[in-house]
Amino acid sequence: MRKILFALVASIFSFSAMAGGHADWFKEAGAPYKGTVLQGVAENTPPGQFAGEVLAKEFEKLTGIKVQLENTSWDQMYDKAIKDMEANSGIYDFVYIEQDIVYDYLNRDFLVNITEGLANNPDLQAPGVSLDDFTTFIDYFKDGSGDVFGVPMEAFIKVYLYRKDLFERADAKAQFRAQYGYGLSPATSFEQYRDNAEFFTHFCAEQGMECWGTTVQGHTGHPASTYEFLESIAPSFGLYNWGVNMDSYQSCVENGGQLNGGRAKAALNFWTQLLPFAPPEALQSTWSEVGSSFAAGRAAQGWVYGENAAWIATDAEKSAVVGNVGVMLPPTAPGVMTQAASGNGYIGYYDGGAYGIPHSSKNKEATMLWLQYVALNEHQADWAIAGGRITHKDTYADPKVMAVDEQADGYFTLMRDTGFLYAGAPPFPFHGAGRGAIDPFIYSALAGEMTPEEALDGACQALDTVMADLGYQN
Amino acid sequence: MLSKNKTGWLLLSPTILILALAGLLPFIYVLYVGFFQWNPLAVDPSLQFEGFASNYRRLIFDEVFLESIWRSIKFSVVTLTIELSLGFILALSLLSSFPLKSFFRSVHTLPLVIAPIVVGSIFKLFTVQGLGPLPHILKDYFGYTLNYGLNADQAFWMIVIMDVWHWTPFVTLTLLAGLSALPQDPYESAKIDGANNFQIFTYITIPMMVPVLIVVIFIRLMDSLKIVDEVWMLTGGGPGYATRFTGIHIWKEVFEKRYYGLGSAMSILYLYITIVICWVLYSVMVARGKNED
Numbered sequence: 001m002r003k004i005l006f007a008l009v010a011s012i013f014s015f016s017a018m019a020g021g022h023a024d025w026f027k028e029a030g031a032p033y034k035g036t037v038l039q040g041v042a043e044n045t046p047p048g049q050f051a052g053e054v055l056a057k058e059f060e061k062l063t064g065i066k067v068q069l070e071n072t073s074w075d076q077m078y079d080k081a082i083k084d085m086e087a088n089s090g091i092y093d094f095v096y097i098e099q100d101i102v103y104d105y106l107n108r109d110f111l112v113n114i115t116e117g118l119a120n121n122p123d124l125q126a127p128g129v130s131l132d133d134f135t136t137f138i139d140y141f142k143d144g145s146g147d148v149f150g151v152p153m154e155a156f157i158k159v160y161l162y163r164k165d166l167f168e169r170a171d172a173k174a175q176f177r178a179q180y181g182y183g184l185s186p187a188t189s190f191e192q193y194r195d196n197a198e199f200f201t202h203f204c205a206e207q208g209m210e211c212w213g214t215t216v217q218g219h220t221g222h223p224a225s226t227y228e229f230l231e232s233i234a235p236s237f238g239l240y241n242w243g244v245n246m247d248s249y250q251s252c253v254e255n256g257g258q259l260n261g262g263r264a265k266a267a268l269n270f271w272t273q274l275l276p277f278a279p280p281e282a283l284q285s286t287w288s289e290v291g292s293s294f295a296a297g298r299a300a301q302g303w304v305y306g307e308n309a310a311w312i313a314t315d316a317e318k319s320a321v322v323g324n325v326g327v328m329l330p331p332t333a334p335g336v337m338t339q340a341a342s343g344n345g346y347i348g349y350y351d352g353g354a355y356g357i358p359h360s361s362k363n364k365e366a367t368m369l370w371l372q373y374v375a376l377n378e379h380q381a382d383w384a385i386a387g388g389r390i391t392h393k394d395t396y397a398d399p400k401v402m403a404v405d406e407q408a409d410g411y412f413t414l415m416r417d418t419g420f421l422y423a424g425a426p427p428f429p430f431h432g433a434g435r436g437a438i439d440p441f442i443y444s445a446l447a448g449e450m451t452p453e454e455a456l457d458g459a460c461q462a463l464d465t466v467m468a469d470l471g472y473q474n
Numbered sequence: 475m476l477s478k479n480k481t482g483w484l485l486l487s488p489t490i491l492i493l494a495l496a497g498l499l500p501f502i503y504v505l506y507v508g509f510f511q512w513n514p515l516a517v518d519p520s521l522q523f524e525g526f527a528s529n530y531r532r533l534i535f536d537e538v539f540l541e542s543i544w545r546s547i548k549f550s551v552v553t554l555t556i557e558l559s560l561g562f563i564l565a566l567s568l569l570s571s572f573p574l575k576s577f578f579r580s581v582h583t584l585p586l587v588i589a590p591i592v593v594g595s596i597f598k599l600f601t602v603q604g605l606g607p608l609p610h611i612l613k614d615y616f617g618y619t620l621n622y623g624l625n626a627d628q629a630f631w632m633i634v635i636m637d638v639w640h641w642t643p644f645v646t647l648t649l650l651a652g653l654s655a656l657p658q659d660p661y662e663s664a665k666i667d668g669a670n671n672f673q674i675f676t677y678i679t680i681p682m683m684v685p686v687l688i689v690v691i692f693i694r695l696m697d698s699l700k701i702v703d704e705v706w707m708l709t710g711g712g713p714g715y716a717t718r719f720t721g722i723h724i725w726k727e728v729f730e731k732r733y734y735g736l737g738s739a740m741s742i743l744y745l746y747i748t749i750v751i752c753w754v755l756y757s758v759m760v761a762r763g764k765n766e767d
Contacts, residue, residue, distance in 0.1 A: 079729060086514070108514055108515075108519065219623070220709075221709045221710025221711045280604035280609070283603065283621065283623025283624050283713070284623040293604075429515055432515065433513065433515050433731040433733070436727075436730040440538075440718075446624075447623070447624050448624065449714045450714075469516070470513055470515055470517060471516050471518055
């Protein structure tokens with residue numbers, strides 16, 4: 001919060017600097033829409049908070065257009081946005097489009113074509129905003145002809161975070177070597193990850209510390225657990241696109257898929273076997289709780305979403321592990337890194353989202369101005385620091401971002417240099433239905449009600465039924 | 475007759491119109507959609523008619539749906555039994571005077587004014603593993619591990635406890651109102667005839683309270699059969715299917731998986747089952763009441 005307040009003050013000062021740049025244009029372009037209230041809905045994440053608390057206020061001051069951004073929980077965000085767009089009620093002028101749902105939205109023609117909208121209204125095209133300034137993440141929000149339907153506002157990778165202070169302790173190193181026969185270090189293989197997890201769980205207990213060996217995003221009643229498995233653990237074992245055969249839309253091995261294949265089962269076994277070494281809250285943890293647990297010093301290592309990495313590493317008000325956070329690529333199975341580098345696979349999830357305009361919006365022109373304001377280069381550095389996200393190529397080289405990068409053990413550099421190894425969700429228009437079919441099986445495997453093998457056999461059958469039901473199978 | 479009541483109908487018409495628009499039309503729409511296969515995520519997102527009974531036939535063989543109904547009924551019976559018993563005891567206690575009675579009655583009523591989603595949040599904060607105080611207390615003082623993210627039975631019973639905490643005050647207050655309004659003559663006659671307290675309770679209080687009990691049972695039964703919010707916040711329906719009550723199941727099918735046709739059929743079928751349960755219960759209670767008369 002202090003960071004956001006600081007950014008607010010800083011941005012007010014920088015406001016006058018910007019006035020010489022694009023402020024006059026926005027003031028003039030926004031004049032016909034003065035008094036308009038734009039309503040938006042997004043997930044309550046650090047980048048979303050920055051947009052609502054900093055950028056929206058600046059924009060209103062400049063143009064007289066009020067932006068009311070409703071930052072809410074992930075479930076509520078989808079619920080509200082989709083119901084509004086389905087009913088064509090026009091409550092929201094802009095909605096958050098997470099990368100994994102964009103195919104669904106495009107398929108259902110929910111969104112305004114921003115490229116076309118700006119081309120048809122040259123008066124609305126802001127100087128200093130170019131879609132070429134964005135990283136390749138913007139490609140996820142384009143249709144087949146390259147038109148943009150969403151302006152990226154956050155993008156980050158899911159990285160391996162570890163506690164430097166724990167891994168560098170001399171007594172821990174000596175004890176680990178004596179116990180496992182090799183040196184203690186951040187994990188580059190799954191065996192090492194498991195050993196680290198087991199070791200630190202016991203080590204912390206012996207030292208009287210409230211910490212465990214690993215995070216597990218294992219909520220047994222929330223899709224966050226399915227996402228951690230399908231988007232992070234499974235790809236690092238070499239299982240891509242949920243194990244779905246992209247030609248036949250089958251996921252069971254017997255039908256040509258891989259969701260219940262050897263790699264998937266190895267991945268789920270590995271992941272569920274980490275539970276004894278995870279904090280007790282693991283089975284009720286979504287991505288937010290995993291970030292909070294790590295920040296509270298309750299885990300020695302873990303897969304953590306990048307939107308949390310920056311604040312965990314730098315915000316002493318919220319994080320107990322500032323200065324002690326190490327960042328690396330997560331461990332992968334042999335061959336996976338090569339496949340990812342050659343574009344035939346990926347090692348984890350390139351997450352993020354964009355703001356898009358529903359067809360039902362009653363203020364499309366004013367919203368286009370707002371989205372272009374959000375896309376201005378000037379805001380990107382402060383936004384990256386507040387939210388650990390980068391959507392513009394030049395942001396990596398900003399001195400402020402580079403300073404935070406140093407504190408965060410090179411998180412931004414890692415994202416810039418290795419982002420290409422990651423991928424967004426597979427292009428499934430049936431994403432929600434498919435994931436919903438898999439969820440109960442992942443929950444049951446985590447709760448120990450099913451073995452990983454039984455769970456994946458059941459999950460692939462349920463997913464195949466959904467894909468057949470919806471008419472995707474050949 | 476109709477012309478005689480013209481003014482009455484005229485005065486009622488705004489209400490009837492609002493009820494028709496807000497209740498009847500959506501119901502007819504849900505009934506209509508329930509006859510179609512409709513999922514906007516499908517290759518063909520339009521409504522597909524595959525016979526009037528296609529969704530209903532599918533539901534008859536849908537184990538997850540049927541199990542969710544059974545789970546909901548089990549939950550309703552358990553909570554209703556506990557809430558009625560506790561509520562009756564508390565209502566009887568509040569009839570007599572004791573120190574701090576008004577304070578207790580006020581505190582006891584507080585959960586009633588809390589929204590279900592907030593009740594779920596309170597319980598989550600209080601009971602979540604690792605962070606909530608209750609698991610710590612149970613572990614440290616009783617050696618008991620509470621982890622309803624892992625243990626299906628604990629998850630079910632935690633929701634029962636939450637529901638009892640939230641709704642017992644309603645039962646208490648309603649029964650208290652009923653008890654306070656009972657005529658005193660039968661009690662005096664019974665005492666003169668030498669009846670003891672147990673006999674008075676079973677042969678006088680309970681039969682006279684039947685109308686109030688019927689109201690309480692129906693309100694609580696219908697409420698508990700459609701529980702969603704608190705469960706959504708506390709367990710999300712997990713672990714696995716352990717707390718996936720029918721309301722949660724329908725929500726997931728309709729809003730996560732977008733099976734609008736099937737979800738509508740589920741809602742209609744579940745409504746029908748709820749009506750049947752209530753009708754059977756009502757018939758039994760009324761018949762018993764008549765027999766006792």
